[in-house]
Amino acid sequence: MFKYLLLKEFQLIGRAKNGLLSLISLLMAFLFIFHYSLENSGKLDVNSIVGLKWAGIFLLAFILISQVTYEERESGAYRITRLYIPSHLEFLAKSFVLFFLLFLVEIFLLLLLFLFFENLHFALENLLGQFLYFIPGTLSLSFLGVTLSQMSFATRLKEVVLPILLIPLSIPVLIAGMEAERKYFSKGEVSTSSLIVLFAFSILYLSLGLLLREVGED
Protein backbone atom coordinates (compact mmCIF):
# COMPACT_ATOMS: atom_id res chain seq x y z
CA MET A 1 0.00 0.00 0.00
CA PHE A 2 2.90 2.33 0.82
CA LYS A 3 4.24 2.01 -2.72
CA TYR A 4 0.88 3.11 -4.17
CA LEU A 5 0.94 6.14 -1.90
CA LEU A 6 4.46 7.02 -3.03
CA LEU A 7 3.49 6.54 -6.66
CA LYS A 8 0.54 8.89 -6.20
CA GLU A 9 2.75 11.49 -4.49
CA PHE A 10 5.30 11.36 -7.33
CA GLN A 11 2.51 11.62 -9.91
CA LEU A 12 1.30 14.75 -8.13
CA ILE A 13 4.82 16.19 -8.22
CA GLY A 14 5.09 15.32 -11.90
CA ARG A 15 2.05 17.51 -12.52
CA ALA A 16 3.56 20.32 -10.43
CA LYS A 17 6.70 20.76 -12.57
CA ASN A 18 5.89 24.40 -13.24
CA GLY A 19 5.68 25.02 -9.51
CA LEU A 20 9.16 23.56 -9.06
CA LEU A 21 10.56 25.65 -11.88
CA SER A 22 9.13 28.80 -10.34
CA LEU A 23 10.66 27.77 -7.02
CA ILE A 24 14.09 27.46 -8.64
CA SER A 25 13.63 30.90 -10.26
CA LEU A 26 12.72 32.37 -6.89
CA LEU A 27 15.82 30.82 -5.35
CA MET A 28 18.05 32.26 -8.06
CA ALA A 29 16.51 35.71 -7.64
CA PHE A 30 16.89 35.50 -3.85
CA LEU A 31 20.60 34.65 -4.06
CA PHE A 32 21.27 37.06 -6.88
CA ILE A 33 19.92 39.98 -4.81
CA PHE A 34 22.34 39.11 -1.98
CA HIS A 35 25.16 38.61 -4.45
CA TYR A 36 24.53 41.94 -6.14
CA SER A 37 23.94 43.98 -3.00
CA LEU A 38 26.51 42.46 -0.64
CA GLU A 39 29.11 40.39 -2.48
CA ASN A 40 29.97 43.27 -4.81
CA SER A 41 30.68 45.64 -1.94
CA GLY A 42 32.88 43.17 -0.05
CA LYS A 43 32.94 39.39 -0.08
CA LEU A 44 30.51 37.70 2.27
CA ASP A 45 32.25 35.59 4.92
CA VAL A 46 31.48 31.90 5.28
CA ASN A 47 29.34 32.42 8.40
CA SER A 48 27.04 34.79 6.55
CA ILE A 49 26.82 32.40 3.58
CA VAL A 50 25.84 29.59 5.94
CA GLY A 51 23.10 31.80 7.41
CA LEU A 52 21.95 32.69 3.91
CA LYS A 53 21.86 29.03 2.94
CA TRP A 54 19.67 28.00 5.89
CA ALA A 55 17.40 30.98 5.24
CA GLY A 56 17.08 29.65 1.68
CA ILE A 57 16.28 26.17 2.98
CA PHE A 58 13.56 27.55 5.23
CA LEU A 59 12.07 29.52 2.35
CA LEU A 60 12.08 26.44 0.10
CA ALA A 61 10.57 24.23 2.78
CA PHE A 62 7.87 26.78 3.53
CA ILE A 63 6.76 27.05 -0.09
CA LEU A 64 7.07 23.33 -0.86
CA ILE A 65 5.09 22.30 2.21
CA SER A 66 2.22 24.52 1.10
CA GLN A 67 2.49 23.21 -2.47
CA VAL A 68 2.51 19.49 -1.72
CA THR A 69 -0.45 19.67 0.62
CA TYR A 70 -2.54 22.24 -1.25
CA GLU A 71 -4.35 19.88 -3.58
CA GLU A 72 -5.50 17.46 -0.92
CA ARG A 73 -6.89 20.28 1.19
CA GLU A 74 -8.78 21.75 -1.76
CA SER A 75 -10.40 18.68 -3.27
CA GLY A 76 -11.12 16.58 -0.20
CA ALA A 77 -8.97 13.74 -1.59
CA TYR A 78 -7.04 13.66 1.67
CA ARG A 79 -10.19 12.81 3.64
CA ILE A 80 -11.02 9.98 1.23
CA THR A 81 -7.49 8.55 1.21
CA ARG A 82 -7.49 8.40 4.99
CA LEU A 83 -10.65 6.34 4.98
CA TYR A 84 -8.67 3.44 3.50
CA ILE A 85 -5.07 4.04 4.50
CA PRO A 86 -3.61 4.18 8.01
CA SER A 87 -2.79 7.79 8.74
CA HIS A 88 0.84 7.01 9.70
CA LEU A 89 1.49 5.61 6.19
CA GLU A 90 0.06 8.74 4.60
CA PHE A 91 2.22 10.86 6.90
CA LEU A 92 5.40 8.91 6.14
CA ALA A 93 4.82 8.86 2.37
CA LYS A 94 4.23 12.59 2.22
CA SER A 95 7.21 13.35 4.46
CA PHE A 96 9.47 11.15 2.35
CA VAL A 97 8.41 12.83 -0.88
CA LEU A 98 8.79 16.29 0.63
CA PHE A 99 12.28 15.34 1.84
CA PHE A 100 13.20 14.04 -1.62
CA LEU A 101 11.98 17.22 -3.31
CA LEU A 102 13.67 19.52 -0.82
CA PHE A 103 16.91 17.61 -1.15
CA LEU A 104 16.87 17.98 -4.94
CA VAL A 105 16.33 21.72 -4.73
CA GLU A 106 18.97 22.04 -2.01
CA ILE A 107 21.59 20.52 -4.33
CA PHE A 108 20.75 23.29 -6.74
CA LEU A 109 20.93 25.83 -3.89
CA LEU A 110 24.43 24.65 -2.98
CA LEU A 111 25.66 24.89 -6.54
CA LEU A 112 24.28 28.43 -6.77
CA LEU A 113 26.02 29.40 -3.54
CA PHE A 114 29.35 28.16 -4.93
CA LEU A 115 28.70 30.15 -8.06
CA PHE A 116 27.65 33.42 -6.44
CA PHE A 117 29.90 33.63 -3.37
CA GLU A 118 33.67 33.40 -3.65
CA ASN A 119 34.42 32.57 -0.03
CA LEU A 120 32.61 29.26 -0.38
CA HIS A 121 35.17 27.11 -2.18
CA PHE A 122 33.92 24.33 -4.38
CA ALA A 123 35.49 21.09 -3.13
CA LEU A 124 34.10 17.58 -2.85
CA GLU A 125 34.82 17.43 0.91
CA ASN A 126 33.01 20.71 1.41
CA LEU A 127 30.05 19.40 -0.48
CA LEU A 128 29.83 16.12 1.42
CA GLY A 129 30.30 17.84 4.77
CA GLN A 130 27.38 20.14 4.11
CA PHE A 131 25.16 17.30 2.91
CA LEU A 132 25.73 15.54 6.21
CA TYR A 133 23.95 18.42 7.94
CA PHE A 134 21.43 18.95 5.20
CA ILE A 135 19.99 15.46 5.55
CA PRO A 136 18.84 15.61 9.20
CA GLY A 137 17.89 19.30 8.89
CA THR A 138 15.74 18.61 5.84
CA LEU A 139 14.23 15.51 7.45
CA SER A 140 13.22 17.58 10.48
CA LEU A 141 11.61 20.27 8.33
CA SER A 142 9.80 17.63 6.25
CA PHE A 143 8.31 15.83 9.25
CA LEU A 144 7.41 19.12 10.89
CA GLY A 145 5.89 20.57 7.72
CA VAL A 146 3.68 17.56 7.02
CA THR A 147 2.56 17.36 10.65
CA LEU A 148 1.59 21.02 10.75
CA SER A 149 -0.08 21.01 7.36
CA GLN A 150 -2.23 18.06 8.45
CA MET A 151 -3.07 19.84 11.68
CA SER A 152 -3.92 23.07 9.87
CA PHE A 153 -6.20 21.08 7.55
CA ALA A 154 -8.33 20.22 10.56
CA THR A 155 -8.65 23.82 11.73
CA ARG A 156 -11.22 26.24 10.44
CA LEU A 157 -8.52 28.75 9.44
CA LYS A 158 -6.79 26.13 7.22
CA GLU A 159 -3.54 27.40 5.65
CA VAL A 160 -3.46 30.60 7.74
CA VAL A 161 -2.42 28.47 10.71
CA LEU A 162 0.49 26.84 8.88
CA PRO A 163 3.01 29.73 8.95
CA ILE A 164 2.02 30.68 12.50
CA LEU A 165 3.02 27.21 13.68
CA LEU A 166 5.81 26.49 11.22
CA ILE A 167 7.99 29.53 11.84
CA PRO A 168 8.58 29.15 15.62
CA LEU A 169 9.02 25.39 15.43
CA SER A 170 11.51 25.58 12.53
CA ILE A 171 13.78 28.06 14.26
CA PRO A 172 15.51 25.52 16.58
CA VAL A 173 16.38 23.35 13.56
CA LEU A 174 17.72 26.32 11.64
CA ILE A 175 19.85 27.49 14.57
CA ALA A 176 21.22 23.98 15.14
CA GLY A 177 21.97 23.61 11.41
CA MET A 178 23.76 26.96 11.20
CA GLU A 179 25.79 26.32 14.34
CA ALA A 180 26.79 22.87 13.07
CA GLU A 181 28.00 24.24 9.75
CA ARG A 182 29.83 27.16 11.32
CA LYS A 183 31.74 24.65 13.46
CA TYR A 184 32.40 22.56 10.40
CA PHE A 185 33.86 25.46 8.44
CA SER A 186 35.94 26.80 11.36
CA LYS A 187 37.38 23.43 12.44
CA GLY A 188 37.30 21.57 9.14
CA GLU A 189 35.76 18.45 10.61
CA VAL A 190 32.29 17.07 11.09
CA SER A 191 31.04 17.54 14.65
CA THR A 192 29.30 14.40 15.89
CA SER A 193 27.47 16.26 18.65
CA SER A 194 25.95 18.69 16.12
CA LEU A 195 24.85 15.78 13.96
CA ILE A 196 23.24 14.10 16.97
CA VAL A 197 21.35 17.31 17.79
CA LEU A 198 20.02 17.56 14.23
CA PHE A 199 19.02 13.87 14.12
CA ALA A 200 17.37 14.29 17.53
CA PHE A 201 15.18 17.02 16.00
CA SER A 202 14.29 14.65 13.15
CA ILE A 203 13.23 11.96 15.60
CA LEU A 204 11.37 14.49 17.74
CA TYR A 205 9.35 15.81 14.79
CA LEU A 206 8.77 12.30 13.42
CA SER A 207 7.39 11.23 16.79
CA LEU A 208 5.33 14.41 17.02
CA GLY A 209 3.84 13.71 13.59
CA LEU A 210 2.98 10.12 14.46
CA LEU A 211 1.52 11.02 17.85
CA LEU A 212 -0.49 14.00 16.64
CA ARG A 213 -1.88 12.37 13.52
CA GLU A 214 -5.33 12.11 15.05
CA VAL A 215 -5.37 15.87 15.56
CA GLY A 216 -5.00 16.19 11.80
CA GLU A 217 -8.22 14.36 11.21
CA ASP A 218 -11.53 16.18 10.93
Next chain:
Amino acid sequence: MNTSILSCKNLSYTIGYKKIFKNISFEIFASDFTLLTGENGSGKTSLLKLILQSSRKKEFSWDENLLADKERNLISYLGHENGLYSSLSLRENLTFFNRILKHPMPESRINTLLDLFHLTKRLEDPVSTFSEGMKKKSGIIRALLVRPALLLLDEPLNGLDIESTQAFLKVLNTEFADTSILLVAHEIDKISPFVKRRFHIYKGELNHV
Protein backbone atom coordinates in the same frame (compact mmCIF):
# COMPACT_ATOMS: atom_id res chain seq x y z
CA MET B 1 -35.95 -8.07 11.07
CA ASN B 2 -33.07 -5.88 9.89
CA THR B 3 -29.96 -5.84 11.99
CA SER B 4 -28.41 -2.60 13.09
CA ILE B 5 -24.95 -1.95 11.63
CA LEU B 6 -24.34 1.39 13.32
CA SER B 7 -25.97 2.92 16.33
CA CYS B 8 -25.50 6.38 17.74
CA LYS B 9 -26.59 7.28 21.24
CA ASN B 10 -26.85 10.70 22.83
CA LEU B 11 -24.65 12.57 20.42
CA SER B 12 -24.19 16.28 21.06
CA TYR B 13 -22.04 18.43 18.85
CA THR B 14 -21.11 22.09 18.73
CA ILE B 15 -19.14 24.20 16.27
CA GLY B 16 -17.82 27.27 18.07
CA TYR B 17 -20.78 28.61 20.03
CA LYS B 18 -23.34 26.99 17.76
CA LYS B 19 -24.97 23.85 19.03
CA ILE B 20 -25.50 21.57 16.03
CA PHE B 21 -26.92 18.45 17.70
CA LYS B 22 -28.62 18.08 21.06
CA ASN B 23 -28.44 14.51 22.32
CA ILE B 24 -29.50 12.80 19.11
CA SER B 25 -29.79 9.03 18.75
CA PHE B 26 -30.38 6.89 15.68
CA GLU B 27 -29.58 3.55 14.10
CA ILE B 28 -28.59 2.53 10.59
CA PHE B 29 -29.83 -0.88 9.52
CA ALA B 30 -28.28 -3.41 7.14
CA SER B 31 -29.24 -2.87 3.48
CA ASP B 32 -31.45 0.10 4.32
CA PHE B 33 -31.73 3.15 2.11
CA THR B 34 -32.03 6.12 4.47
CA LEU B 35 -32.69 9.65 3.34
CA LEU B 36 -31.41 12.52 5.46
CA THR B 37 -33.13 15.86 5.02
CA GLY B 38 -33.06 19.25 6.69
CA GLU B 39 -32.70 22.94 5.98
CA ASN B 40 -29.42 24.40 4.76
CA GLY B 41 -27.04 24.63 7.69
CA SER B 42 -29.08 22.25 9.85
CA GLY B 43 -26.11 19.84 10.24
CA LYS B 44 -26.59 17.16 7.57
CA THR B 45 -23.00 17.32 6.32
CA SER B 46 -21.72 17.55 9.90
CA LEU B 47 -23.56 14.34 10.74
CA LEU B 48 -21.98 12.50 7.80
CA LYS B 49 -18.55 13.76 8.82
CA LEU B 50 -19.16 12.61 12.38
CA ILE B 51 -20.04 9.15 11.05
CA LEU B 52 -16.74 9.20 9.13
CA GLN B 53 -14.98 9.61 12.48
CA SER B 54 -17.30 7.19 14.25
CA SER B 55 -14.58 4.67 15.07
CA ARG B 56 -13.04 7.26 17.41
CA LYS B 57 -16.26 8.51 18.99
CA LYS B 58 -17.78 6.86 22.01
CA GLU B 59 -21.35 7.73 21.00
CA PHE B 60 -21.14 5.42 17.96
CA SER B 61 -20.97 1.66 17.95
CA TRP B 62 -20.54 -0.52 14.88
CA ASP B 63 -21.61 -4.12 14.38
CA GLU B 64 -18.55 -6.10 15.48
CA ASN B 65 -18.74 -8.50 12.53
CA LEU B 66 -18.32 -5.59 10.16
CA LEU B 67 -15.36 -4.22 12.10
CA ALA B 68 -13.67 -7.63 11.92
CA ASP B 69 -14.38 -8.13 8.20
CA LYS B 70 -11.05 -8.05 6.36
CA GLU B 71 -12.63 -8.20 2.92
CA ARG B 72 -14.97 -5.27 3.16
CA ASN B 73 -14.31 -1.57 3.71
CA LEU B 74 -16.57 -0.02 6.29
CA ILE B 75 -17.46 3.27 4.62
CA SER B 76 -17.45 4.96 1.25
CA TYR B 77 -18.09 8.69 1.15
CA LEU B 78 -18.99 11.31 -1.39
CA GLY B 79 -19.09 14.81 0.06
CA HIS B 80 -19.49 18.24 -1.47
CA GLU B 81 -15.93 17.92 -2.75
CA ASN B 82 -15.40 15.14 -5.25
CA GLY B 83 -12.45 13.67 -3.31
CA LEU B 84 -10.21 13.38 -6.37
CA TYR B 85 -6.73 14.76 -6.99
CA SER B 86 -7.52 17.48 -9.51
CA SER B 87 -4.15 17.55 -11.27
CA LEU B 88 -4.17 13.78 -11.86
CA SER B 89 -6.13 12.23 -14.70
CA LEU B 90 -9.36 10.40 -14.01
CA ARG B 91 -7.63 7.10 -14.77
CA GLU B 92 -4.79 7.84 -12.31
CA ASN B 93 -7.32 8.77 -9.64
CA LEU B 94 -9.47 5.69 -10.08
CA THR B 95 -6.43 3.41 -10.26
CA PHE B 96 -5.06 4.85 -7.02
CA PHE B 97 -8.32 4.69 -5.08
CA ASN B 98 -9.10 1.20 -6.39
CA ARG B 99 -5.66 -0.11 -5.38
CA ILE B 100 -5.95 1.01 -1.77
CA LEU B 101 -9.26 -0.76 -1.16
CA LYS B 102 -9.55 -4.03 0.72
CA HIS B 103 -11.32 -5.54 -2.25
CA PRO B 104 -10.38 -3.73 -5.50
CA MET B 105 -12.99 -3.59 -8.23
CA PRO B 106 -12.22 -5.37 -11.55
CA GLU B 107 -11.25 -3.05 -14.38
CA SER B 108 -14.17 -4.22 -16.50
CA ARG B 109 -16.56 -2.96 -13.84
CA ILE B 110 -14.86 0.43 -13.71
CA ASN B 111 -15.15 0.66 -17.50
CA THR B 112 -18.89 -0.10 -17.25
CA LEU B 113 -19.35 2.75 -14.77
CA LEU B 114 -17.33 5.09 -16.99
CA ASP B 115 -19.52 4.19 -19.97
CA LEU B 116 -22.65 4.66 -17.92
CA PHE B 117 -21.64 8.20 -16.97
CA HIS B 118 -20.14 9.01 -20.40
CA LEU B 119 -16.67 9.64 -19.08
CA THR B 120 -14.66 7.04 -21.03
CA LYS B 121 -13.37 9.59 -23.54
CA ARG B 122 -12.09 11.88 -20.78
CA LEU B 123 -10.28 9.16 -18.86
CA GLU B 124 -6.80 10.51 -19.59
CA ASP B 125 -7.65 14.17 -18.90
CA PRO B 126 -6.83 15.88 -15.59
CA VAL B 127 -9.89 16.20 -13.37
CA SER B 128 -9.23 19.95 -13.11
CA THR B 129 -10.30 20.32 -16.77
CA PHE B 130 -13.74 18.80 -16.12
CA SER B 131 -17.01 20.70 -15.82
CA GLU B 132 -18.75 20.69 -12.42
CA GLY B 133 -21.17 17.97 -13.53
CA MET B 134 -18.33 15.78 -14.80
CA LYS B 135 -16.45 16.26 -11.54
CA LYS B 136 -19.54 15.16 -9.65
CA LYS B 137 -19.89 12.07 -11.85
CA SER B 138 -16.19 11.26 -11.38
CA GLY B 139 -16.66 11.57 -7.63
CA ILE B 140 -19.65 9.23 -7.81
CA ILE B 141 -17.63 6.61 -9.71
CA ARG B 142 -14.87 6.95 -7.12
CA ALA B 143 -17.36 6.41 -4.31
CA LEU B 144 -18.93 3.43 -6.09
CA LEU B 145 -15.58 1.65 -6.48
CA VAL B 146 -16.08 0.45 -2.94
CA ARG B 147 -18.64 -2.13 -1.81
CA PRO B 148 -18.81 -0.82 1.73
CA ALA B 149 -21.02 -1.64 4.67
CA LEU B 150 -22.24 1.97 4.65
CA LEU B 151 -22.35 4.34 1.70
CA LEU B 152 -22.54 8.02 2.70
CA LEU B 153 -23.66 10.37 -0.06
CA ASP B 154 -23.92 14.10 0.52
CA GLU B 155 -26.17 15.73 -2.09
CA PRO B 156 -24.91 13.49 -4.92
CA LEU B 157 -27.59 14.67 -7.37
CA ASN B 158 -26.41 18.31 -7.38
CA GLY B 159 -25.12 19.19 -10.83
CA LEU B 160 -26.12 15.88 -12.44
CA ASP B 161 -28.08 15.82 -15.70
CA ILE B 162 -31.33 13.83 -15.93
CA GLU B 163 -29.76 10.82 -17.65
CA SER B 164 -26.92 10.56 -15.12
CA THR B 165 -29.33 10.96 -12.21
CA GLN B 166 -31.42 8.05 -13.46
CA ALA B 167 -28.33 5.93 -14.13
CA PHE B 168 -26.96 6.67 -10.67
CA LEU B 169 -30.20 5.83 -8.86
CA LYS B 170 -30.52 2.62 -10.88
CA VAL B 171 -26.99 1.54 -9.92
CA LEU B 172 -27.73 2.27 -6.26
CA ASN B 173 -30.98 0.35 -6.36
CA THR B 174 -29.70 -2.72 -8.20
CA GLU B 175 -26.03 -3.14 -7.38
CA PHE B 176 -25.94 -1.69 -3.90
CA ALA B 177 -29.02 -3.46 -2.62
CA ASP B 178 -26.95 -5.21 0.07
CA THR B 179 -25.33 -1.94 1.19
CA SER B 180 -26.71 0.47 3.76
CA ILE B 181 -27.02 3.90 2.20
CA LEU B 182 -27.36 7.22 3.97
CA LEU B 183 -28.08 9.90 1.41
CA VAL B 184 -28.53 13.64 1.86
CA ALA B 185 -30.77 15.24 -0.74
CA HIS B 186 -33.29 17.99 -1.26
CA GLU B 187 -34.81 16.34 -4.36
CA ILE B 188 -37.11 14.11 -2.31
CA ASP B 189 -39.37 13.28 -5.29
CA LYS B 190 -36.54 11.65 -7.23
CA ILE B 191 -35.29 9.63 -4.30
CA SER B 192 -38.50 8.66 -2.52
CA PRO B 193 -39.23 5.46 -4.55
CA PHE B 194 -36.02 3.94 -3.15
CA VAL B 195 -36.18 5.23 0.41
CA LYS B 196 -37.02 2.91 3.29
CA ARG B 197 -36.36 5.32 6.13
CA ARG B 198 -36.05 9.07 6.51
CA PHE B 199 -34.32 11.23 9.09
CA HIS B 200 -35.05 14.92 9.30
CA ILE B 201 -32.85 17.36 11.20
CA TYR B 202 -34.57 20.38 12.70
CA LYS B 203 -33.16 22.76 15.30
CA GLY B 204 -30.50 20.32 16.48
CA GLU B 205 -32.84 17.37 16.78
CA LEU B 206 -33.04 14.35 14.55
CA ASN B 207 -36.55 13.14 13.86
CA HIS B 208 -37.47 9.78 12.35
CA VAL B 209 -40.04 10.61 9.66
